Amino acid sequence: xxxxxxxxxxxxxxxxxxxxxxxxxxxxxxxxxxxxxxxxxxxxxxxxxxxxxxxxxxxxxxxxxxxxxxxxxxxxxxxxxxxxxxxxxxxxxxxxxxxxxxxxxxxxxxxxxxxxxxxxxxxxxxxxxxxxxxxxxxxxxxxxxxxxxxxxxxxxxxxxxxxxxxxxxxxxxxxxxxxxxxxxxxxxxxxxxxxxxxxxxxxxxxxxxxxxxxxxxxxxxxxxxxxxxxxxxxxxxxxxxxxxxxxxxxxxxxxxxxxxxxxxxxxxxxxxxxxxxxxxxxxxxxxxxxxx
Numbered sequence: 371x372x373x374x375x376x377x378x379x380x381x382x383x384x385x386x387x388x389x390x391x392x393x394x395x396x397x398x399x400x401x402x403x404x405x406x407x408x409x410x411x412x413x414x415x416x417x418x419x420x421x422x423x424x425x426x427x428x429x430x431x432x433x434x435x436x437x438x439x440x441x442x443x444x445x446x447x448x449x450x451x452x453x454x455x456x457x458x459x460x461x462x463x464x465x466x467x468x469x470x471x472x473x474x475x476x477x478x479x480x481x482x483x484x485x486x487x488x489x490x491x492x493x494x495x496x497x498x499x500x501x502x503x504x505x506x507x508x509x510x511x512x513x514x515x516x517x518x519x520x521x522x523x524x525x526x527x528x529x530x531x532x533x534x535x536x537x538x539x540x541x542x543x544x545x546x547x548x549x550x551x552x553x554x555x556x557x558x559x560x561x562x563x564x565x566x567x568x569x570x571x572x573x574x575x576x577x578x579x580x581x582x583x584x585x586x587x588x589x590x591x592x593x594x595x596x597x598x599x600x601x602x603x604x605x606x607x608x609x610x611x612x613x614x615x616x617x618x619x620x621x622x623x624x625x626x627x628x629x630x631x632x633x634x635x636x637x638x639x640x641x642x643x644x645x646x647x648x649x650x651x652x653x654x655x656x657x658x659x660x661x662x
Contacts, residue, residue, distance in 0.1 A: 376624055380619050395600050621641075
């Protein structure tokens with residue numbers, strides 16, 4: 371019965387990593403930028419939920435809507451103020467800017483919270499205990515994989531069957547030609563960041579619903595693991611990010627189930643080293659990922 375429990379938890383955790391990894395994938399797919407601030411946006415969403423429910427006593431559904439809207443706005447502002455002015459600068463410059471945004475958001479959270487651990491609010495609907503295949507788990511654990519599948523399907527439909535999706539694919543291939551064809555590049559990139567931040571907010575709500583204590587560093591490790599998942603699957607590939615996330619989530623929980631909890635985090639980064647040595651572009655990665 372314990373193995374079923376670990377498998378269920380692993381699938382749920384992998385689903386959350388998938389949602390976060392899709393945010394990395396969307397931004398990289400269009401801009402060829404690894405948005406290192408993505409984990410901190412994920413963390414800010416956590417605090418919006420905390421303050422909305424614990425301090426302002428907002429209903430959980432109102433708080434979730436506010437969290438998604440504010441997080442999307444934050445992602446857009448980061449793109450507008452930190453990334454857009456450096457779009458034509460050397461690649462290293464925009465990468466350093468992303469790291470700067472990451473530390474800026476982290477330090478803002480440290481200043482506001484004092485760096486103290488806060489008690490994440492309990493949401494009765496998500497905390498309700500259910501039984502799956504004889505194993506007892508929380509409702510959020512059951513909901514998460516189905517929500518992830520739904521989001522992946524919607525994202526693929528958006529990318530492959532809408533005008534903005536077609537524009538994203540065009541911009542990812544060639545900035546200059548896309549602009550000559552009348553595509554508003556700034557709008558396309560802004561929409562991409564909105565989608566990435568939306569995914570970070572949803573992932574944050576699902577992830578932290580399983581935890582009680584949170585602090586400004588709580589977003590760092592999930593963000594890194596989601597990044598590894600994106601690299602493992604082939605950063606820029608939606609299916610790759612999902613597959614990589616499920617592999618990491620399942621393996622992490624099975625390692626814990628085997629009694630090697632200490633090594634569960636190390637496994638993720640060993641996997642990153644191996645995939646970079648064996649197949650640097652990832653399982654579903656493109657052979658040529660040079661920006662044109």
